Amino acid sequence: MWDVRKVFQTFETKESCIAFAEEQGLILTKRICRMHKIPMVLSMAGTSIVGTFICRKGSCRTRSAISRSKGTWFENAKVPLNQIFYLMFCFSSHWSHEEVRKNSFVREPFLSSATICDWYNYCREAVVLYQVDHQEKLGKIGGPGKKVQIDESKFGKRKYNKGRRVEGHWVLGMVEDGSENLRLEVCPDNVRSAEVLIPLIEKPVAPGTIICTDCWKAYDCLSTHGYEHRRVNHSDPDNPFVAEDGTHTQRIESQWRVMKRFFSKDNYNNPENFADLIIEYVWRKNIANKHEDPFVKLIEAIIHTYKP
Numbered sequence: 001m002w003d004v005r006k007v008f009q010t011f012e013t014k015e016s017c018i019a020f021a022e023e024q025g026l027i028l029t030k031r032i033c034r035m036h037k038i039p040m041v042l043s044m045a046g047t048s049i050v051g052t053f054i055c056r057k058g059s060c061r062t063r064s065a066i067s068r069s070k071g072t073w074f075e076n077a078k079v080p081l082n083q084i085f086y087l088m089f090c091f092s093s094h095w096s097h098e099e100v101r102k103n104s105f106v107r108e109p110f111l112s113s114a115t116i117c118d119w120y121n122y123c124r125e126a127v128v129l130y131q132v133d134h135q136e137k138l139g140k141i142g143g144p145g146k147k148v149q150i151d152e153s154k155f156g157k158r159k160y161n162k163g164r165r166v167e168g169h170w171v172l173g174m175v176e177d178g179s180e181n182l183r184l185e186v187c188p189d190n191v192r193s194a195e196v197l198i199p200l201i202e203k204p205v206a207p208g209t210i211i212c213t214d215c216w217k218a219y220d221c222l223s224t225h226g227y228e229h230r231r232v233n234h235s236d237p238d239n240p241f242v243a244e245d246g247t248h249t250q251r252i253e254s255q256w257r258v259m260k261r262f263f264s265k266d267n268y269n270n271p272e273n274f275a276d277l278i279i280e281y282v283w284r285k286n287i288a289n290k291h292e293d294p295f296v297k298l299i300e301a302i303i304h305t306y307k308p
């Protein structure tokens with residue numbers, strides 16, 4: 001597992017950063033000149049932080065020179081490589097800005113909030129693109145004879161000090177019995193009517209599934225959409241948690257508690273990218289479930305989108 005000491009050792013110098021980036025496939029080690037079909041020379045003299053490929057033929061030199069960062073994760077980077085890798089590690093560790101500054105081994109240049117924000121956003125973007133593709137490959141959850149618990153919950157309702165009130169976001173959660181494969185969808189326009197919920201359910205849940213919900217009326221039409229529908233009535237004084245036929249929604253409900261802790265961290269109350277934060281949450285949850293290394297998984301996600 002990567003920790004801050006290993007990050008410090010691995011990314012101590014510019015050379016060690018470049019070696020790691022090459023090894024991981026984040027940047028190319030070779031390039032052929034299109035015109036002359038011969039290998040280009042890598043020059044570290046230019047302004048590009050990971051060097052420039054130049055053709056050996058004199059006439060070609062300037063015309064075909066191409067920055068090695070072009071089209072990669074490092075394109076347009078304004079901070080040194082060791083800080084980029086450090087910020088990637090911080091994001092993967094889910095550190096707050098304060099933790100980023102406190103633990104930083106790179107003293108210069110000072111890590112501003114804007115820089116941390118930028119690189120956290122780049123990392124999140126890569127994670128979202130990766131996770132959406134990954135979920136598509138995994139396919140739907142449920143199917144005939146299988147149970148999926150579904151519930152909705154409201155996130156991010158808080159009063160801002162300038163009197164602006166953020167109404168929060170309804171999130172639909174779906175989890176199959178016996179599986180850790182959690183699916184989350186943000187309700188568009190903050191509506192949780194049947195018109196909104198049914199298509200959000202049909203996206204990840206296979207037809208024929210036994211769907212367990214509470215008595216929210218929007219779920220009433222599930223049985224006309226190819227599902228078997230079972231309910232638990234939370235206002236039943238005798239059996240508020242488990243219906244007589246054993247139906248309950250406790251797994252998805254316990255997820256909300258965990259998620260609300262996650263979203264209470266700083267920088268998680270910006271409503272504009274809430275849908276992305278939900279996907280990031282699922283990405284982190286999958287990594288934790290499988291005891292994988294988040295830094296390794298972040299690099300995997302980055303390469304998925306920024307393959308040079």
Ligand SMILES: [Zn+2]
Pocket residue numbers: 033034035036037055056057060061064
């Ligand atoms: Zn050439």
